[in-house]
Amino acid sequence: MTQKIKGFIYLNGKILEMKQAKIPVLDHGFLYGDSVYETLRTYNGYPLQLKDHIDRLFRSAKSIHLPPPKNKKQFKAIILKTIQAYFKKFKKEDVYIRIIISRGFGDIGFDLHLCPSPNLIIIMKKVSVIPQKHYQNGVHLILVPRIRNNPKALDPNIKSGNYLNNLLAYLEAKRKGGFDAIMLNAQGHLTEGTRSNLFLVHKNKLYTPHLKSGLLKGLTRSLIFETCKKHKIPLIEKTLKPKDLFLAQEAFTCSSLQAILPVVRVSHKKIGKGKPGPLTKKLMHTFQNAIEDSIRREHCLDS
Ligand SMILES: Cc1ncc(COP(=O)(O)O)c(C=O)c1O
Incomplete structure (x- = not known):
């Protein structure tokens, strides 16, 4: 059919x-x-x-x-x-x-x-939107064994049509009952989702993997950086390990198509209380305004 x-x-x-x-x-x-x-x-x-x-x-x-x-x-x-x-x-x-x-x-x-x-x-x-329940309840991601492309082989910061690395990681996560995958690099550091960037919350500060870990410099990620600066939310870009993820109180992924999506379990373990946390919820709300502001600026609309 x-x-x-x-x-x-x-x-x-x-x-x-x-x-x-x-x-x-x-x-x-x-x-x-x-x-x-x-x-x-x-x-x-x-x-x-x-x-x-x-x-x-x-x-x-x-x-x-x-x-x-x-x-x-x-x-x-x-x-x-x-x-x-x-x-x-x-x-x-x-x-x-x-x-x-x-x-x-x-x-x-x-x-x-x-x-x-x-x-x-x-x-x-x-636009095919992710079901609302996932934004409300958060999703379950799997840390998959497949590593993100080594930047010396194919730089993940090039958005090329060669997405087999990510596609196979996604299938691995699906097979293990996840919504999507999180990928590590060859050194075992966190990189990103298969089509999204990753953020963690630890003690009221936001953390995201450093670009040198080998990931796409997402445009939503950049807009979140701007939003955090504007609202004085501490944000740190650094090398992160899986243990940072499991110690985090909150986590979320982001992309142009999904915006901010809370992550409440990783590889069958709860993140924080196992539901979308307060900083993630605040950012989801603030981010809506950031989207509107960005559009107004770019398309010269009156506010
Ligand atoms: C591997 C990867 N990381 C991150 C992202 C998020 O990037 P953006 O926010 O620019 O959509 C994407 C988007 O497609 C992606 O494919």
């Missing part, structure tokens, strides 16, 4: 039905995972941190020697226009946006000249 997915795909200038959008088998994004991407969403019709997502997409592209097919200004214009097309077709309901630049079509081989034209793809579909 084929699934009907509400949305459409922008492919190199054309807007196509989900099933009509096709990439050649010889696209190196398909053959080698040779692509970069970003995921974001709109709130009340406006994309959150669009500029930052485009900046990170360009940084990722540069790291893999992939020339973006448009400049940043053109990217922004295309994305905003595509969002408008989505709202026209599907009413103004919030949209999930995945922007992909793949290496493009070319003969088998690794030489860059084989693929002169990168493909630009933007997937637009209805």
